[in-house]
Amino acid sequence: MVVDLTQWSASDAVDAVASMIKGALADVCLSDGGARPVLGVALAAPGIVSRRGVLHYAPGLAWDSPDLHALLRRSLSDVLDPDSPVLVDNEANLATLAEQHYGVHPGVSDMVYVLADRGVGAGVLVDGRLFRGAHRSAGEVGHVTIHMDGPRCSCGKRGCWAMYVGLDALLDRIADGRRGRQSTSWPRGSPPTASDVAAAARRGDALAVEALTAVRSYLAAGIGNLVSMYDPDLVVLGGAVSTAFVDSVDALREETGSWLMGGQRLVDVRIELSTLGPDASRWGGVRAVLGQISQDARLLAPVG
Numbered sequence: 143m144v145v146d147l148t149q150w151s152a153s154d155a156v157d158a159v160a161s162m163i164k165g166a167l168a169d170v171c172l173s174d175g176g177a178r179p180v181l182g183v184a185l186a187a188p189g190i191v192s193r194r195g196v197l198h199y200a201p202g203l204a205w206d207s208p209d210l211h212a213l214l215r216r217s218l219s220d221v222l223d224p225d226s227p228v229l230v231d232n233e234a235n236l237a238t239l240a241e242q243h244y245g246v247h248p249g250v251s252d253m254v255y256v257l258a259d260r261g262v263g264a265g266v267l268v269d270g271r272l273f274r275g276a277h278r279s280a281g282e283v284g285h286v287t288i289h290m291d292g293p294r295c296s297c298g299k300r301g302c303w304a305m306y307v308g309l310d311a312l313l314d315r316i317a318d319g320r321r322g323r324q325s326t327s328w329p330r331g332s333p334p335t336a337s338d339v340a341a342a343a344r345r346g347d348a349l350a351v352e353a354l355t356a357v358r359s360y361l362a363a364g365i366g367n368l369v370s371m372y373d374p375d376l377v378v379l380g381g382a383v384s385t386a387f388v389d390s391v392d393a394l395r396e397e398t399g400s401w402l403m404g405g406q407r408l409v410d411v412r413i414e415l416s417t418l419g420p421d422a423s424r425w426g427g428v429r430a431v432l433g434q435i436s437q438d439a440r441l442l443a444p445v446g
């Protein structure tokens with residue numbers, strides 16, 4: 143379930159999510175008399191999330207550090223056992239967990255997962271464990287400055303990477319280009335998606351090719367930076383933006399190679415598109431709940 147959080151207060155957003163969860167539970171779990179218990183709930187949040195589930199900061203959201211864990215626990219109190227885990231984590235971190243266990247190279251221990259969507263973040267896996275940093279804000283790679291005199295970002299900084307490789311950056315290039323020229327390749331009506339851009343490039347549309355080439359250059363430079371920082375075995379690109387590069391991932395790999403420092407070799411780091419699509423964070427939530435349960439044997443007791 144995905145909610146456009148900018149339209150809601152934190153409390154209303156959690157209530158809306160809880161309502162959707164209850165609807166899903168009614169369909170899947172409770173309709174057979176509760177024979178299949180709800181093991182737990184995980185919520186993926188776009189920002190810096192404390193160990194206790196407080197969303198300390200999310201660029202673009204005017205929320206005042208809501209305690210998402212407490213809000214969700216309270217909203218689900220009528221359907222969820224008090225002992226069942228309710229987890230709140232950063233969406234890129236959960237997607238990284240999913241990639242680690244269900245992705246293109248399950249079991250990988252050193253990986254950077256770049257979630258490039260409307261926002262851009264990353265999960266960093268070091269020796270098989272998520273690297274979270276001293277204040278749980280590691281992986282905010284979308285807000286690394288790449289142009290000191292660049293435009294102001296929603297985080298307050300200038301020239302953040304997200305402003306050049308995020309979904310809006312890609313689609314704004316298309317929108318600007320369409321205003322400036324006649325193109326018969328684009329259907330009128332609803333704005334294009336990242337997949338539409340890939341399809342248009344496949345047809346040879348010059349505007350789509352230009353936009354993808356420009357965003358790819360920024361992606362390649364940024365991924366090269368991440369390789370320099372973390373020396374991963376694998377970099378996975380996920381989120382909506384990744385769907386624009388289904389036909390050009392080889393070009394992305396090649397261009398990334400030009401941004402590696404001497405002594406680093408492209409052959410040593412695999413660069414892949416996520417195969418989990420928009421479900422990555424959700425599968426990560428499943429994995430996080432199962433991991434929590436495995437640490438709490440009481441919840442594995444037979445039902446009935």
Ligand SMILES: [Zn+2]
Nearest residue numbers: 285295297302
């Ligand atoms: Zn920023």
